[in-house]
Amino acid sequence: MLRLALGTLRTRIAGFAGAFLAVLLAAVLVTGAGVLMESALRAHTPVERLDGTDFAVAASRHLERTPAMGKAKDGETLTEDAPKETARIPAELAARVAAVPGVRAAVADRTVPVVLPDGSTVEAHGWDSAQLAPYRLTAGQAPAAGQAVLDEATAARLGAAPGGTVQLGTPAGARTVTVSGIAGAPAPAGAKSAVFLPADQTAALSAVPDRADFVGVVLAPGADRDAVRRALDGIVRDAGPQFGDPARPQPELQVLSGGSLGRLEAPAVTGMQDATTAVAGTFGGFAAIAAIFVVAGTFGFSVTRRTREIGLLRAVGATPGQIRRMVSAEALLVALAAAGIGTPLGYLFARVLKALFGHAGALPPGFALHDGWIPAVVGIGAAVLTTQVAALAAAFRAAKVKPTEVFGATPGKRRIVVPVLRWLLGLAGIGGGIALLIVSLHLSGDAGASSSVGIVFTFMFGVAMLGRPIARLGVALVGRLTTLFGGAPAQLARANGASDPARISAVATPIALTVAFICTVLFLNTTVATETVAQSKARTTAEFVVDGADRTGLGADAVARIAGLPGVASASGTVATTVLDGSPSEATVADARGVGPETARVLDLGVRSGDLAQLTGDGTVAVGKLRADGMGKDVGDRVRLWLGDGTPVSLRIVAVYDHGFGFGDFLLPRDVALRHSTVGAYDKVYVSTAPGADKAAVARALAAEGHVLDRAAYLGEVRHDADRDAWASALLLGVIGLFTAIGVVNTMVMATGQRGREFAVLRLSGTTRRQAFAMLRHELAVVAAIGIGLGTAIAWVTLGAFSHGITGTWAPDLPVGRYLAVAGGALAITYAASVLSARTVLRDDPVAAIGARE
Numbered sequence: 001m002l003r004l005a006l007g008t009l010r011t012r013i014a015g016f017a018g019a020f021l022a023v024l025l026a027a028v029l030v031t032g033a034g035v036l037m038e039s040a041l042r043a044h045t046p047v048e049r050l051d052g053t054d055f056a057v058a059a060s061r062h063l064e065r066t067p068a069m070g071k072a073k074d075g076e077t078l079t080e081d082a083p084k085e086t087a088r089i090p091a092e093l094a095a096r097v098a099a100v101p102g103v104r105a106a107v108a109d110r111t112v113p114v115v116l117p118d119g120s121t122v123e124a125h126g127w128d129s130a131q132l133a134p135y136r137l138t139a140g141q142a143p144a145a146g147q148a149v150l151d152e153a154t155a156a157r158l159g160a161a162p163g164g165t166v167q168l169g170t171p172a173g174a175r176t177v178t179v180s181g182i183a184g185a186p187a188p189a190g191a192k193s194a195v196f197l198p199a200d201q202t203a204a205l206s207a208v209p210d211r212a213d214f215v216g217v218v219l220a221p222g223a224d225r226d227a228v229r230r231a232l233d234g235i236v237r238d239a240g241p242q243f244g245d246p247a248r249p250q251p252e253l254q255v256l257s258g259g260s261l262g263r264l265e266a267p268a269v270t271g272m273q274d275a276t277t278a279v280a281g282t283f284g285g286f287a288a289i290a291a292i293f294v295v296a297g298t299f300g301f302s303v304t305r306r307t308r309e310i311g312l313l314r315a316v317g318a319t320p321g322q323i324r325r326m327v328s329a330e331a332l333l334v335a336l337a338a339a340g341i342g343t344p345l346g347y348l349f350a351r352v353l354k355a356l357f358g359h360a361g362a363l364p365p366g367f368a369l370h371d372g373w374i375p376a377v378v379g380i381g382a383a384v385l386t387t388q389v390a391a392l393a394a395a396f397r398a399a400k401v402k403p404t405e406v407f408g409a410t411p412g413k414r415r416i417v418v419p420v421l422r423w424l425l426g427l428a429g430i431g432g433g434i435a436l437l438i439v440s441l442h443l444s445g446d447a448g449a450s451s452s453v454g455i456v457f458t459f460m461f462g463v464a465m466l467g468r469p470i471a472r473l474g475v476a477l478v479g480r481l482t483t484l485f486g487g488a489p490a491q492l493a494r495a496n497g498a499s500d501p502a503r504i505s506a507v508a509t510p511i512a513l514t515v516a517f518i519c520t521v522l523f524l525n526t527t528v529a530t531e532t533v534a535q536s537k538a539r540t541t542a543e544f545v546v547d548g549a550d551r552t553g554l555g556a557d558a559v560a561r562i563a564g565l566p567g568v569a570s571a572s573g574t575v576a577t578t579v580l581d582g583s584p585s586e587a588t589v590a591d592a593r594g595v596g597p598e599t600a601r602v603l604d605l606g607v608r609s610g611d612l613a614q615l616t617g618d619g620t621v622a623v624g625k626l627r628a629d630g631m632g633k634d635v636g637d638r639v640r641l642w643l644g645d646g647t648p649v650s651l652r653i654v655a656v657y658d659h660g661f662g663f664g665d666f667l668l669p670r671d672v673a674l675r676h677s678t679v680g681a682y683d684k685v686y687v688s689t690a691p692g693a694d695k696a697a698v699a700r701a702l703a704a705e706g707h708v709l710d711r712a713a714y715l716g717e718v719r720h721d722a723d724r725d726a727w728a729s730a731l732l733l734g735v736i737g738l739f740t741a742i743g744v745v746n747t748m749v750m751a752t753g754q755r756g757r758e759f760a761v762l763r764l765s766g767t768t769r770r771q772a773f774a775m776l777r778h779e780l781a782v783v784a785a786i787g788i789g790l791g792t793a794i795a796w797v798t799l800g801a802f803s804h805g806i807t808g809t810w811a812p813d814l815p816v817g818r819y820l821a822v823a824g825g826a827l828a829i830t831y832a833a834s835v836l837s838a839r840t841v842l843r844d845d846p847v848a849a850i851g852a853r854e
Contacts, residue, residue, distance in 0.1 A: 021746050022298035023338035023387055024345075026291035027379045029739050031346020033284035034375030036353050040277040042370045045262035049194070050216065051186075052134040054225070055232055056261055057097060058214035059087035059242070059251040063584065063646055068246040078249055079587040084578040085644030086678040087251040088211035089242055091203070093235070097215050100231040102223030105131055108212035109264075112205045113553070113679065114195055115169030117158060124148075124168070126199030132216040133185040135194065140181025147180035149196040155182045168195065170205055171681035172555040207680020214256075214264050229255065248640075248648035249584045276363055283353075283736075286517075289457065290736045291382060293464060293513055294743035296390035297506065299334075302750060303327055303394035310395075324395045331391035332384065339383040343376045350375075356735070422465045429462025433797075440801040443630060449805030456520045456798040460513050463790060467505035471497070474786035475504060482778050489771060493778035503751050504779075507834075508787040510744045511826055515791025518737040518822050520798050523814050527803050529722035530813040532662035536718045539659040542602035542686035544699060545714040548706040553681025558705050562685055565701045567693030570601040573682030575673035579666050580642035581627075587642065590627070593664035594673020602686035605667075606658030610635040614654040615669055621651035622667035624660030626808055628653070641666070643676040661806065662718070741829055748833035752776075756841050769842050776838050777831075784827050792823070 050056070061082045065072060091108040098106035109132065112124045127143050130136075135151065140162035143149050148168070150160055160166055160179045167176050183196065203209045219228060236253040243250040256264065310323055318326075350369055357363045433455050440452040463470060479494030497504045546562065548554035554573060563571040575594030580587040599605075600612055608625055615622055621639060623631070633639055633653055640650050657667070674680050685705070689698055695710075702708045709717060762772055799812030 019295075019299045019302045019387075020334050020338050022295050022743055023335050023383050024342040025739055025742055026295045026386070027339040027342025027383045028346045028349050029287045029736070030284075030291050030382045031343050031375045031379030032349035032353050033280070033287040034378045035347055035350035035369060035371065036357070037277070037280040037284045038372050038374055039350075039368065039370040040280040042372075043276070043364070043367060044259060045266050045364075046366075047259060047262045047265065049265050050132050050261045052218065053132045053216045053261055054219045054257065055217040055229065056214045056256045056264055057089065057093060057217070057232060057236060057253060058256055058264055059089050059646070060254050061087075061251070061263070063249040063580070063587070063642065064252040065249055066241045066246050066252070068241070069249070076585065078584050079580070079582070081580060081587060081589050083251065083580060083642060083644055083646035084589060085676060086213055087243065087645040087647075088208055088213055089215070089253060090239075091210055091212040091215075093239065093253075094212070094215045096235050097217055097232065100228055100235070102220055102228045103217055104220040104223075105216075105218040107132060107216045107218075108199075109214055109216050110202050110206045110212050112170065112197075112202055116154065116193075116195075117167055120193070122154065122193040122195055124170075124195040124197055124202060124205075126202040127196045128199045129216065130183060130196055131218055134218075135183040135185040135196070137181045138184045140179070143177075143180045143196060143198050145198060145201065146177055147198070148177040149181040149183050150179060151194045152182055152184045154193045154195070155179070170555065171207075171553055171679065172205055173557040173561075207674050207677065229257075243645070243647040245648045245650075250642070250648055251646040276357070276367065279357070286521075286736050287739075288382065290513075290517065290740050292386050293460070294510065294740055295383070295386045296393075297464065297510055298743060298747055298750070299331065299387050299390040299394070303391055320396075324392055327391045327395035328388060331387040335383040335387040336380070339380040342383070343379045346375065346379055347371055353735070426462045426465030429458050429460075429465055431462075433458035433462060433794075437797060437801055441804055443805065449802050452798060452801035452805055453524075455801055456516055456794055459794045459797070460516055463512055463794070464509055467509040468501045470790070471501040471505035471508055471786065474508065474789075475501065475782055478782045478785045482781055489774035490778040492775045493782065496775070497779060497782055504783055504786070507744075507747055507751050507830070508783045508790070510740065510747055511784065511787025511830060512790035512794070514737060514740040514744055515788050515822060515826050516794040516798075517740060517791075519791065519795035519814075519819065521737070522818060522822070523795065523799050523812060524802055526815060526818070527799060527813040528806065529719070531803075531807055532722045533715065533719045535659045535661040535663070537715055539603055539605060539663060540686070540711060540714065541604050541688070543689050543695060543711055544687040544702055545709045545711070546685040546687065546702050546706045547709065548681065548683060548685070553679045553683055554685055554706055555681055559682060559685055562687060562702065562705055565698065567689050567695070567698040567701075568687055569690040569693075570598055570688045571685055572596055572598045572602045573670070573685045574599070575668075575670055575677055575681075576664075576683040577644040577668070577673045577677040579644060579668075580646070581631075581639075581666070590666060591664045592644070592666040592668055592673070594668050594670040594677075596670045599686075602688050604659065605663075608656050608658055610653070610655030612655050612657075612667070615667060617669060618672055619649075619651055620654045620669060622655040622657060623653055624665045625656055625658050626806070627660070627665040628656045629808075643668075643672070644678075645676045647676055662722075741825070744826070745829055745833040748830060749837045752834045752837035752841065755838075759838075759841055763842075772842060773835070773838065776834065780831055780834055784830050787830075788823050788826055791826075792819075 062080070063078050063083070065078065094106045094108040097103060100106075105128075107126070107128045109125060109129045113121055114124045115121050127149060130149070135149075137149070138152065140149070148166070150158070150166075155161065158166060162179055162181055164179050165176055166179060167174055169175075177197075183194075197205075217228070217232070219225065232255045236255060239253055240246065241250055242253060313323060313326075314320075350371075354363065354367070354369055358367070436451055436455045436458060440449075440455070443451060475494060475497035479490075479497055482490040483494055546554065546558075548558075556573075559571055559573040562568060572595070577592050577594060578589050579592045581590045582588055595603075595612070595615065597613055597616070600607075605612070605622075607622075610622070612622060614620060621641070623633065623639070628634060631639065635653050635656060637653050638650050639653060640648070642648050655667075660667075687698070687702065689695055699708055699710065759772055762775075763769075767775075796812065796814070799814065800810045803812045804810050
């Protein structure tokens with residue numbers, strides 16, 4: 001059978017070229033996405049500052065079961081979402097660790113961000129943490145109160161020397177310190193800038209002075225590492241849960257060593273790596289779905305057009321099973337040849353994806369690609385599996401045609417019955433989309449928005465399965481309109497489409513899928529951006545915003561200083577943080593903000609019920625309306641959450657508010673948010689001025705505290721950030737849209753190029769080339785109307801449900817200019833590919849073409 005397959009491939013190279021190109025591009029896309037995904041999974045933060053550290057006692061990054069919860073039941077799991085803030089552990093553990101035989105030093109390490117005089121932000125640590133690298137003094141002495149030690153590179157950059165002074169921006173405000181010494185460390189620790197303060201001063205600057213980020217352990221020479229490790233495991237086990245209610249999941253203490261110490265050095269980078277893995281996985285999933293649709297459609301179409309050839313084989317004695325095996329062998333050879341070229345190109349394509357992801361800010365610093373063998377296997381396997389399924393499905397239909405049905409008929413002008421299985425699968429897809437739509441409209445918040453995203457895929461699947469009956473219906477409706485003003489060419493185009501719905505479906509379906517996918521991806525982000533800007537505008541009543549997010553944050557004393565400036569009526573700082581909301585198995589990360597009682601003077605949060613003045617103490621929370629509706633909660637009810645560092649809490653709702661989009665679904669008392677956030681400082685301070693105040697003078701005074709924006713500039717920055725995020729996502733997923741567009745072009749060329757005998761019959765019957773082109777243009781109008789209309793409808797339903805989830809109303813944002821660009825692009829590639837291909841076909845001598853092999 002392989003010999004026969006090779007023979008058909010040799011004699012039908014042009015016929016298989018389109019399928020070959022589709023499989024090749026799919027292999028490139030899937031392999032490139034696989035390389036990015038594997039690289040994200042393998043990425044880890046290098047150990048630099050802790051290069052001299054043997055062990056560390058720290059909290060885990062995920063929620064874990066506690067002993068009080070007992071053993072997990074069968075199938076019971078915990079959420080994979082990790083708390084976003086640093087889970088600090090009791091600093092007193094350092095004393096217990098230090099008492100272990102063989103331990104030379106146990107350091108309660110704290111990281112405090114500080115801003116240097118040159119504007120750069122570096123990490124400050126207690127001087128006792130210097131030995132974890134190890135840093136050693138090369139000049140001067142250890143720091144005392146009011147002093148600091150700088151690393152050699154930082155001192156050289158600032159021109160600082162022992163005895164001099166430098167000003168440091170800290171979470172507690174600006175501090176002028178005396179440089180007591182200069183320290184150096186071997187690579188790789190010496191490559192990072194560092195500032196060392198007295199240990200007690202670092203603790204005082206920390207958001208939670210009695211807790212540390214981790215306890216670093218340095219062993220004495222000749223110590224028994226295994227014995228020390230067992231002792232540390234015992235300390236961790238005896239310490240038990242350290243984050244509140246022991247009967248609820250929470251981070252657990254663990255002992256780290258080797259490469260795992262890297263995550264302690266840069267928790268923000270580690271968080272970005274997790275986000276990169278999620279983004280790469282999403283991209284890879286979309287890429288695989290797009291590849292399956294395009295390859296299956298293209299290969300299935302190529303087999304369907306060979307019905308006459310297959311009928312001839314049946315006439316000379318070939319059985320349906322032999323036909324299927326021949327087509328399967330052809331598909332295998334095409335897939336292996338295409339994947340053999342596409343897979344290596346996929347590794348090069350991964351470099352392009354890395355550049356795009358990096359430009360969008362979705363990759364952590366120093367992200368490197370890992371060229372493993374797994375993506376190649378996945379790419380080849382996907383190519384082979386998809387082509388086999390598509391080819392066998394088409395061959396199963398073609399092999400059932402009786403030989404007598406194909407002779408004397410023009411290719412494609414035979415009645416092809418849609419198999420019952422395709423009807424069932426298609427109706428299941430359409431029904432599933434309708435069900436998801438209903439469910440999403442009955443949900444709100446993230447639950448409604450998340451469920452709506454599946455609508456596009458279920459409808460796309462249904463359209464792909466029911467392409468032929470949909471095409472037949474579309475020709476009947478749209479074709480009737482074209483005949484009203486198109487004359488004889490339009491009538492002929494309508495007749496052609498009605499007699500060959502398979503060809504119309506093969507072209508219209510990929511157009512519909514392309515338009516649906518691109519519009520959904522593009523306008524999901526614009527919908528989010530528009531709602532973010534709208535609610536920010538409604539929420540922000542302050543005249544000025546002081547932004548400290550790009551520095552170390554703004555300390556409590558900064559807010560006090562701002563409130564005391566002449567012309568300032570009110571100032572309120574907010575703390576950006578997160579919470580985990582949901583059941584232990586399905587909890588997801590949600591944005592939250594720490595606010596104070598004076599926040600209502602500078603922000604209009606649209607409180608619907610309750611009172612933000614009651615947002616005090618450790619047991620209260622305010623919830624956004626959509627989130628509250630999704631949870632079925634109201635004022636007075638209690639909600640069980642995990643704070644940003646994984647601490648489980650049960651909080652009483654004191655207010656429900658409207659304007660939380662782009663700000664936070666939950667509002668916490670500011671002191672609570674400060675204690676459970678990594679930075680432990682305000683990210684922004686909102687400022688209202690007194691009547692008649694000199695706003696220019698106020699702005700100049702505020703500039704000493706941070707980056708100052710008036711209300712218009714602040715809203716402009718919100719719009720810029722929202723648009724940037726939207727275009728970043730569109731740029732990345734636009735790669736998949738480009739792939740599907742190439743699939744459309746490929747199918748158009750195949751569909752038009754295989755109509756040589758049909759055009760020859762028309763030419764010999766007296767039709768001119770101009771009339772043939774006129775007929776083709778009307779056909780393309782019908783195809784484009786069906787494809788673009790279906791794609792637009794699918795996208796509109798998906799976007800409407802998504803909008804309902806995030807805003808409570810059916811108001812998707814579809815910028816007319818961008819939509820017309822997508823629809824116009826689909827129309828342009830449809831016309832260009834078909835007309836150019838038709839020009840080539842119509843150049844042939846009709847007498848020679850009508851007798852040519854199919």
